[in-house]
Amino acid sequence: MIATEAKPIEPSVALPPVTREIYREGMASLAAAVNVIASDGAAGPAGFTATAVTSVTDDPPTLLVCLNRQSSAAPAVLTNKVVSVNALAPGHETVSSLFGGKTPMAERFAAASWTRGMTGAPLLQDALVSFDCRVTETVEVGTHVILMCEVVDVRANQRDAALVYFRRGYQAVRG
Ligand SMILES: Cc1cc2nc3c(=O)[nH]c(=O)nc-3n(C[C@H](O)[C@H](O)[C@H](O)COP(=O)(O)O)c2cc1C
Numbered sequence: 354m355i356a357t358e359a360k361p362i363e364p365s366v367a368l369p370p371v372t373r374e375i376y377r378e379g380m381a382s383l384a385a386a387v388n389v390i391a392s393d394g395a396a397g398p399a400g401f402t403a404t405a406v407t408s409v410t411d412d413p414p415t416l417l418v419c420l421n422r423q424s425s426a427a428p429a430v431l432t433n434k435v436v437s438v439n440a441l442a443p444g445h446e447t448v449s450s451l452f453g454g455k456t457p458m459a460e461r462f463a464a465a466s467w468t469r470g471m472t473g474a475p476l477l478q479d480a481l482v483s484f485d486c487r488v489t490e491t492v493e494v495g496t497h498v499i500l501m502c503e504v505v506d507v508r509a510n511q512r513d514a515a516l517v518y519f520r521r522g523y524q525a526v527r528g
Contacts, residue, residue, distance in 0.1 A: 381520050382519075385405075387445070389402055389480075390402075391439065392436045392437075392474055393475055395433060396432035401453070402450075403418055403438075405497075406419075416438055418499070421496055422496060422498050425454075430500070431488075431491065433474075435474045435486065437476045437483050440515065442480070442481050451464050462475065470506060471505055472506075474486070480510065481509070484502070488502055
């Protein structure tokens with residue numbers, strides 16, 4: 354039930370800003386699946402770890418991925434315009450950390466086994482599921498760019514647990 358004494362704030366009233374720190378502290382309690390986003394093409398292989406991944410619609414099948422424009426993977430992803438979205442499982446913590454930043458691309462990809470998707474994007478061989486996608490649209494918001502990813506192929510593996518990021522640590526969710 355919504356408390357009746359709580360009056361909504363008028364839109365014209367200035368509110369104290371929600372700082373990056375307050376926002377990030379709140380986001381730490383939003384549990385999220387951990388994914389590696391991988392790309393290849395004219396600009397070469399690139400990849401990064403992402404929890405900012407969600408379904409947009411199943412018609413046409415579309416995912417969105419939020420990518421930091423300052424990240425080392427961004428120029429190649431935006432040039433190649435193809436990505437795979439690979440959902441991680443327990444045991445992938447090291448892969449997640451390597452793709453999570455500050456590691457040369459060759460070292461990131463050397464830490465796991467890959468196959469090639471129809472788009473040319475690398476697919477993580479033992480992912481829970483891999484979505485092979487074309488980037489059809491991009492939208493810049495603040496520090497990030499939202500990639501609209503049209504799914505052209507889905508490859509699922511028989512794995513019984515998912516890797517989730519919650520309160521700044523990895524957790525296993527069993528099915
Ligand atoms: C658990 C986890 C989740 C992350 N989620 C995202 C995300 O959704 N979007 C993003 O741009 N970066 C995300 N990052 C950070 C990128 O993976 C990382 O910043 C990226 O690889 C850039 O680092 P680099 O510039 O050293 O390559 C995440 C990192 C971790 C460890």
